[in-house]
Amino acid sequence: MIAPSTPSRRRRVAAFAFGLVLVLGLLEVLARYTESQGADALRWYDASTQLRVDEMEGLDGIDVVFAGTSMAWQGLVPSVWTAHDPDGRSAFNAGMAGGVPEVMEPWLTDVVLPRLAPELVVWGLSSLDLSTSYGSDNEDRYRDALEARDGALASFERLTARYSALVRYRNVLRDPSEWGEDRGFDEAAAILGADGERRDFEEGITAKRRRQVEARLTEYSIDANDIAAIHRTVVELRAAGTEVVFVHMPVPQRYVALHPEGAADVASTRTAIDRLGEVLEVDVIDASSGFSDRDFVDFTHLDEAAAAAFTERVVQVLSGTAPSEPETTVGDAALLEIANDLIVMSDLVRSALTQKGTLPTSSEFWNTLIEYGHTRDLWAYNEAGTTFHTVFAGSSMVHAGFDPAVFTSETGDTAYNTGLPAAGPEEFGSYLNEVAIPTIDPQRVVMGIAPRDFDSLGPEDCGGPRARYTRALNLRGGAFAQIEWFSDVSTPHMLFGDPVQHEPVRMTPMHAEFRDSFSLLGDRSFYPVETPRQLRKAAENLSEKLSDYRFCQSRLDALTALVADLEGRGIEVIVVALPQSSFIIDPLPGGRAQMEQIMADAGEAVLAAGATQYVDLKDLLADDEFYDLRHTSEAGARKLTEALAAALR
Numbered sequence: 001m002i003a004p005s006t007p008s009r010r011r012r013v014a015a016f017a018f019g020l021v022l023v024l025g026l027l028e029v030l031a032r033y034t035e036s037q038g039a040d041a042l043r044w045y046d047a048s049t050q051l052r053v054d055e056m057e058g059l060d061g062i063d064v065v066f067a068g069t070s071m072a073w074q075g076l077v078p079s080v081w082t083a084h085d086p087d088g089r090s091a092f093n094a095g096m097a098g099g100v101p102e103v104m105e106p107w108l109t110d111v112v113l114p115r116l117a118p119e120l121v122v123w124g125l126s127s128l129d130l131s132t133s134y135g136s137d138n139e140d141r142y143r144d145a146l147e148a149r150d151g152a153l154a155s156f157e158r159l160t161a162r163y164s165a166l167v168r169y170r171n172v173l174r175d176p177s178e179w180g181e182d183r184g185f186d187e188a189a190a191i192l193g194a195d196g197e198r199r200d201f202e203e204g205i206t207a208k209r210r211r212q213v214e215a216r217l218t219e220y221s222i223d224a225n226d227i228a229a230i231h232r233t234v235v236e237l238r239a240a241g242t243e244v245v246f247v248h249m250p251v252p253q254r255y256v257a258l259h260p261e262g263a264a265d266v267a268s269t270r271t272a273i274d275r276l277g278e279v280l281e282v283d284v285i286d287a288s289s290g291f292s293d294r295d296f297v298d299f300t301h302l303d304e305a306a307a308a309a310f311t312e313r314v315v316q317v318l319s320g321t322a323p324s325e326p327e328t329t330v331g332d333a334a335l336l337e338i339a340n341d342l343i344v345m346s347d348l349v350r351s352a353l354t355q356k357g358t359l360p361t362s363s364e365f366w367n368t369l370i371e372y373g374h375t376r377d378l379w380a381y382n383e384a385g386t387t388f389h390t391v392f393a394g395s396s397m398v399h400a401g402f403d404p405a406v407f408t409s410e411t412g413d414t415a416y417n418t419g420l421p422a423a424g425p426e427e428f429g430s431y432l433n434e435v436a437i438p439t440i441d442p443q444r445v446v447m448g449i450a451p452r453d454f455d456s457l458g459p460e461d462c463g464g465p466r467a468r469y470t471r472a473l474n475l476r477g478g479a480f481a482q483i484e485w486f487s488d489v490s491t492p493h494m495l496f497g498d499p500v501q502h503e504p505v506r507m508t509p510m511h512a513e514f515r516d517s518f519s520l521l522g523d524r525s526f527y528p529v530e531t532p533r534q535l536r537k538a539a540e541n542l543s544e545k546l547s548d549y550r551f552c553q554s555r556l557d558a559l560t561a562l563v564a565d566l567e568g569r570g571i572e573v574i575v576v577a578l579p580q581s582s583f584i585i586d587p588l589p590g591g592r593a594q595m596e597q598i599m600a601d602a603g604e605a606v607l608a609a610g611a612t613q614y615v616d617l618k619d620l621l622a623d624d625e626f627y628d629l630r631h632t633s634e635a636g637a638r639k640l641t642e643a644l645a646a647a648l649r
Contacts, residue, residue: 045103045142047184049096052196053147056092056115063089065118067104070097070198071249072124075302078195080311086319092116093197095124100135101229103142109236118242122314123230126249127259127269128300132223134216204298205254210507213299214258220265222272234280246277247314250288250306252296253341257507287313287322340497344508363510365476367469368421370399371431373514374522378416378439379492379500389413391442392522393428396421397578398448400631403641404521410645416440417522424453425559427469432562434473437571444572446644447559450580450618451588451598454555462552527627527634538629539583546587549594556602560609567610574613575606576644579621579636583629615647 044050064085066076073095081091094112096103108121128134143149191200234244248270259265270286277284287310295306302310316322347363366372381388390413392402399419407415418436420428432445456462476495492500496508507515519525530538563573577599588594595618603614620643623629625636632640 042184043146045107045138045145046097047188048192048198049107051185051188051192052094053111053115055196056112059092059116062092062116062118064091064120064122065108065112065116066091066093066095066122066124066197067099067108067112068095068124068249069099069126069128070095071126071128071251071300071302072247073097073099074198074200075249075307075310076122076124076247076314077193077197077307077311079193080308081315084312084315086321089120092118092195093193095198097198098135098138100129100138101226101233102135102139105229105233106142108233113237113240113242117240121237121242121244122247122318123244124247124249125273126251126300127220127266128216130222130226130269130272131217132221133218135223135226198301199304200301201297201304206298209298210254210258213255217259217265220259220261222269227272227276230276231280234282244280244282245318246273246282246284248273248284248286248288250291250295250302250310252291252293252299254293254296254507255299258299283318285314285317287317343497344510347508347510363472365472365479367423367427367472369510369514370396370518371420371472372510373518374418374420374431375435376492376496376500376511377520377522378418378435379496381416382439383492383500387414387441388416389442390415390444390446391432391436391440392417392419392446392448393432393436394419394448394578395423395428395450395453397450397452397631398428399522400524400527400627401448401578401637401640402446402644403523403637405519405523406638406641407645410642411648413444415521416442419448419522423469425449425555425562429558429562430469430473432566442571444574445566446574446576447563448576448578449559449599449602450578451549451551451584451595453559454551454553454598454602456550456552462550462554524634524637527637530628535629542583542629543587546584547589549588551598556605559602560605563606563609563611567612573606573611574615574644574648575603575611577603577614577616577618579625579632579640580618581621581623581626581629583623583626613648615644617643617647 042050044053064078064081066072066078068076073093076093076095078091078093082088085091094107094116096107099107104123112118191198193199237244251266256263256266274284276282291302291306291310295303297303313322343363343365347365350364363369363372366375390404390407390411392398392404392415396419399417399421402415402417402419404415404417407413416436418428418431420431423431428447436442437445517524517526563575566573580595585592585595590597599616599618603616607614617640620640621632621636625633625639627633627636
């Protein structure tokens with residue numbers, strides 16, 4: 001039995017209702033105030049989408065609509081289309097940031113088609129549209145937006161939002177920190193063109209951007225869900241009387257290189273788009289050739305001039321007005337890029353043939369992988385205007401033994417390690433004079449020496465550059481000679497193709513291999529750990545090599561001549577006797593006594609030649625502070641660098 005209503009209970013209900021209305025009223029006032037003080041509430045996928053929906057509401061139909069990710073959003077320019085289209089058809093760019101097919105499907109069919117009723121949709125596609133590693137979050141974000149949600153509740157919410165600021169701003173009001181924020185509208189308005197296109201031409205070739213794009217291509221494969229979304233969208237657009245054309249978007253080589261399988265992944269995507277066009281009886285336009293990395297502002301987006309040129313080509317191909325014989329527009333920059341692509345290909349082929357691997361660790365153009373990496377990084381610092389106070393020079397024992405970051409921490413002097421594997425005084429002296437000193441202008445050179453630097457190079461050879469170093473140097477000199485046509489091209493551009501940066505625009509396989517183990521200061525960032533079997537084998541090899549040790553005076557003469565030359569040019573020279581393990585000392589024909597004599601003679605000679613200081617650290621480390629009997633471990637490198645810094649102080 002229901003108790004009859006009492007006056008007291010009715011008053012409580014009325015008070016509650018009044019309080020609820022009052023609270024809602026106050027919240028509505030607060031929401032309207034918030035709306036008056038800031039930008040509009042975000043009701044769509046993102047701010048640029050919302051701005052363009054508002055723009056579309058005021059358009060009276062459009063002939064052609066562009067679709068796709070931000071690559072098509074920036075790469076297809078409506079005004080250029082209209083200017084070159086024989087029929088002068090109007091155009092609007094409805095591309096979106098992250099506009100993969102599963103986002104384009106509801107956007108085109110539910111939003112663009114009802115508002116613009118285009119006769120043609122030009123859909124720009126690339127591997128980014130079809131990657132399984134990209135797009136699912138974008139689809140969720142699109143479908144979660146107020147104006148794109150499905151269902152009766154969403155429809156009711158959209159209806160009430162027309163009249164209530166409280167409903168429109170409910171997400172903002174939940175988080176007071178968002179009050180007054182513009183939620184991206186100012187930035188979106190700044191890059192939007194007159195006809196919906198993206199106009200963000202600020203250069204963005206950064207390590208952060210590279211990692212972002214690379215993450216979207218991780219374990220790349222073609223997403224069947226995206227293919228299905230394209231299929232459904234084309235069918236629905238056709239049913240409404242709108243035709244579709246697919247366009248292969250141009251991409252830079254720096255983007256291609258971010259795919260797990262490089263060009264093979266891009267080629268498979270293009271094939272899939274071509275086959276989809278055949279199945280759907282959709283024309284597929286390819287006007288993507290002829291663009292180089294220099295036509296892109298980052299890893300995916302064309303610059304302003306290239307976007308206009310690309311749009312014009314698409315119009316010409318579609319309308320049948322393209323020149324029957326395409327004009328040849330390959331210039332110096334494109335030729336250099338092609339040449340360097342061929343060099344990379346040559347390195348890969350050579351690596352596969354000689355090392356049975358897929359990544360090159362050496363090249364015919366370079367003495368070693370490390371020489372290549374040092375040279376590119378030194379030119380990067382040169383272009384950035386960076387100099388170093390101290391440079392370390394010597395063999396791989398120097399390369400593994402001195403840590404520039406520790407040295408800087410101990411002394412305050414910036415440093416770079418130019419140590420080169422198998423380099424003696426002739427080689428590291430040439431490298432100092434040809435590359436390191438002219439490039440980064442050091443005030444001090446620290447040379448690390450050991451008995452190996454004065455050993456004979458062969459049974460009948462006792463001095464002079466090693467053949468491998470000289471051969472690579474001569475090959476570079478011939479291949480990259482400064483001929484008149486390239487007289488304005490910088491040497492690093494000749495050698496490496498694209499502008500040299502600390503994070504290269506295009507990470508070649510060789511540079512990626514170098515960067516995996518070596519820091520931006522030239523030293524090791526990864527120290528291998530040798531197994532007992534490897535150590536035994538290394539000991540056997542060292543014993544065999546050193547048992548035939550023969551001291552070469554001419555090699556010591558090369559070192560003293562280098563010291564005298566550098567000191568004469570005002571560069572301070574510090575010569576360091578490097579630590580030696582017993583595995584290097586004992587096999588010498590004269591054992592420790594011979595080692596002591598060699599290093600004593602070398603110390604006297606370099607001081608007589610003008611060296612600022614000779615630092616004897618040959619007995620600094622124990623055998624267990626070497627990772628492979630000859631080269632210091634990571635802990636050994638720190639100890640050696642700290643000892644050098646203390647000696648200099």
